[in-house]
Amino acid sequence: MDAIESTKIQVPDGELYAEVVGSGPPIVLLHAGYLGVGMWDEQLELAEDHQLIRYEARSHGRSSTATCDHHPYQDLLAVLDHFQLETASLVGNSMGGATSLTFALEHPDRVERMVLFGPGAPPVEFQDPFVLEHHRAQEVAKQAMDADGYVEALLQLAVDGPHREPDQVDPEIRRRCRDMAMTTIMNHHTATGGLLELDVRSRLEQIAAPTALVVGELESTDLHRIAGEAARRMPNAELLEFAGCGHMTNMEDPQRANDLIRRHLAG
Template sequence: MPFATADDGVALHYQLHGSGEPLVLIAGQSNNHHWWDPVRDDFAARFTVVVLDHRGTGESDRPDTDTYSTPGFARDVLAVLDHAGIGCAHVYGTSMGGRVAQWLAADHPDRVDRLVLGCTSPGGPHGVERGPEVRRALTQADPDAVRRALLTLMYTPAWLAGQELTAPGREFHTLGDPTMPGYARRRHLRASARHDAWDALPRIKAPTLVVHGTDDVFNPAANAPLLAGRIPDARTLLVPGARHAYFEEFADAATEPVLDFLGQSSLP
């Protein structure tokens, strides 16, 4: 089980899967590397996939310090790449992972070959925030009600109807790392909420694909054209009918176009 060491000494757990050009998959807020489990092997069939646990999640250290930020998470990814001996990689980040990936590509252009930003936002005053009804649903006192709200934000009702939601062992890896302490969850939330990469986006040099589900209200789909318009020569892929976890439920529509985009690599 490999661990990298961040610039502040935090131990960061990561895994490598598959073979080929390196591809970093960056998970969303308060989630660990299992976020990618449903589609990881599809990418590992063509790439050396790097997945990691954000600080505060999974097997990584969980400091109760003011060291959680999207630029900081990007530096954590760099520490993982350095430890794995990877100079330049493709990067695919979704949700908060997409916010992290923006800083990685903007501040370290020599480390990112091709960039995919999924269901994410530029943040700050230029980003489109989720509506008040979504925020109310996620701040209910009943944890079961919050779980149900998250499920409907992530997945369509039709897809959920076909799932055994209460079956023993049934896990949804997009609903948050259940082992996280409360302080780490709050620090992840604050880090994502404070993200503002608007001024940095034009510095991104990597060919970029922006992917978003058209029915995503958790991170509104209106953010996709904002990102694509701000990043030079970025392309957009909208997944009709998809919600926030488009990459899982709509993998048949989303994975192959992303693989095709990444396959146009300039890596040696």
């Protein structure tokens, strides 16, 4: 594999950390909330026949701390423009999936195809008692300025999920997610700008890009519901379930994820 090149991309009021490797049809990888480009390490083998671009959203990882409210899909546009890409395929997880759906709605001419793992479709309404319980635990830890408690609640929510105990999850995946989340919290706890959302959910029928929607078998009921609704309403979408996986499907079953990405992007 070619060497990974890193760069900084200018956006209003800041910059994004980005990496690029490989050549061929471009794929942009969009990470989950609190994580960073490292969640896509298992997908780097796709650089054998694609140009891979992965970047960290504002207030994440090595990117700038947000000091003003912003639309993540506009930052994605800046990424494509920086690399002079007229179009690209998008592969996203969770928050990255929500950004991808929003971008495909606002800039349909710039998107080839999408593979989205456990995506949100803004505005996301959480109903699962397990999810709500862990959101409350995160808020308690936040008020107590307990970074370790906050990250542990996040890991139980977004890595373990409602059907597994922490010791039932690959410890290396858990460690990597913890390290990325802790970096984000330590680097960006002073952020004064937040994410702005568009109403994507009411307009799912307008997203025409061929899309594979993936949900882990061990996911929360909220993510199953959101992905199922998107698959029913988007005109060119298919829904797949990864057995034995939680929210971090591309990390837990990378070979199946990579095979799916290659197959779907090849049409």
